[in-house]
Amino acid sequence: MPLRSKSKAKDAAGVREKAETSASGQAVNAVLAGIILRGLGDVVLDKLEQRLVIARYDPARARDLIDGRTVFTSLALYGASKLATRSVPGLAVVAGGLFAKSLYDRGKRLQRSRARTGNARTGE
Numbered sequence: 001m002p003l004r005s006k007s008k009a010k011d012a013a014g015v016r017e018k019a020e021t022s023a024s025g026q027a028v029n030a031v032l033a034g035i036i037l038r039g040l041g042d043v044v045l046d047k048l049e050q051r052l053v054i055a056r057y058d059p060a061r062a063r064d065l066i067d068g069r070t071v072f073t074s075l076a077l078y079g080a081s082k083l084a085t086r087s088v089p090g091l092a093v094v095a096g097g098l099f100a101k102s103l104y105d106r107g108k109r110l111q112r113s114r115a116r117t118g119n120a121r122t123g124e
Helices: 002-056 059-067 071-086 088-117
Strands: none
Touching: 002 059, 071 088
């Protein structure tokens, strides 16, 4: 009988080792799948952005808008997207900043249109 119990102990150790190897293999596969999915998501989003810009503007202007990003702009966009996706307060900060920028741009556009038509307000 003692031989049999040693054999069972070896079998149990082998099963445990296979399970650990299998679990680490599954973890590596999950990490690789996550990296691939993120990479594909970035590519799809870039292509979608390009098509939307090209549909709105003429192709030459669209290429300038797409390719004209500086490294600083790309890093700022990346940072804002990470901030917005990590927490609710981060999302509020980014959304508030975008809202404030849209109000600022609208105000500037109205000032330009009033200046062109001659209806600019004088220090009211």
